[in-house]
Amino acid sequence: QVQLVQSGAEVKQPGASVTVSCKASGYAFRTYDINWVRQAPGQGLEWMGWVSPDSGNTGYAQKFQGRVTMTRSTSTNTAYMEVTSLRSDDTAVYYCARGLIILGAADAFDIWGQGTLVTVSS
Amino acid sequence: DVQMTQSPSSLSASVGDRVTITCRSSQVISTYLAWYQQKPGKVPKLLIYSASTLQSGVPTRFSGSGSGTDFTLTISSLQPEDVGTYYCQNHNSAPLSFGGGTKVEIK
Numbered sequence: 001q002v003q004l005v006q007s008g009a010e011v012k013q014p015g016a017s018v019t020v021s022c023k024a025s026g027y028a029f030r031t032y033d034i035n036w037v038r039q040a041p042g043q044g045l046e047w048m049g050w051v052s053p054d055s056g057n058t059g060y061a062q063k064f065q066g067r068v069t070m071t072r073s074t075s076t077n078t079a080y081m082e083v084t085s086l087r088s089d090d091t092a093v094y095y096c097a098r099g100l101i102i103l104g105a106a107d108a109f110d111i112w113g114q115g116t117l118v119t120v121s122s
Numbered sequence: 123d124v125q126m127t128q129s130p131s132s133l134s135a136s137v138g139d140r141v142t143i144t145c146r147s148s149q150v151i152s153t154y155l156a157w158y159q160q161k162p163g164k165v166p167k168l169l170i171y172s173a174s175t176l177q178s179g180v181p182t183r184f185s186g187s188g189s190g191t192d193f194t195l196t197i198s199s200l201q202p203e204d205v206g207t208y209y210c211q212n213h214n215s216a217p218l219s220f221g222g223g224t225k226v227e228i229k
Contacts, residue, residue: 045209047218061217108156108171108213
């Protein structure tokens with residue numbers, strides 16, 4: 001079945017970096033963009049950016065420019081998101097989500113990974 | 123950037139009630155508005171996109187309407203399994219953005 005499977009929970013110190021992976025299966029990986037969305041404890045959803053598995057092109061929310069890098073491997077059907085210079089307010093569940101192809105529009109997200117909890121604490 | 127504002131932030135209704143959630147965008151986004159349901163401790167689920175297109179497998183008691191800047195999600199007959207938080211999302215163009223959420227409870 002169509003699914004996105006993310007890497008496991010991480011605990012990091014402030015200032016460190018973290019990389020979360022998102023492995024796709026059950027569909028043509030190159031066809032659909034992968035977006036990343038985070039959710040701080042008890043808070044709402046926050047869109048971070050996207051990566052095109054086909055071209056490798058990316059787009060980031062301005063808030064994360066320079067601190068977040070999204071990449072992909074077409075050989076393993078996996079998308080990656082690296083966040084550097086971690087702060088305590090980066091503590092959140094990070095989701096990858098597949099972009100539904102909608103003519104003339106940007107992505108809605110039809111398939112979500114299970115989420116990866118990243119805890120930033122000294 | 124487009125800001126999304128949902129109301130109410132929470133509501134409590136009885137089983138069988140008709141429930142309406144509204145979402146307003148700070149700029150015109152045509153009909154490029156999606157709705158998600160997030161049950162407690164679970165992953166968000168796409169309910170509706172392009173304002174009114176029901177995602178495959180979603181019960182028909184859910185419906186969406188609106189265009190421009192004002193949008194509505196309606197649950198025609200609230201069921202116990204509909205408890206959770208509902209988010210709207212602008213999918214007109216990047217940067218994408220979500221509303222703050224509406225928590226739905228059973229009275």
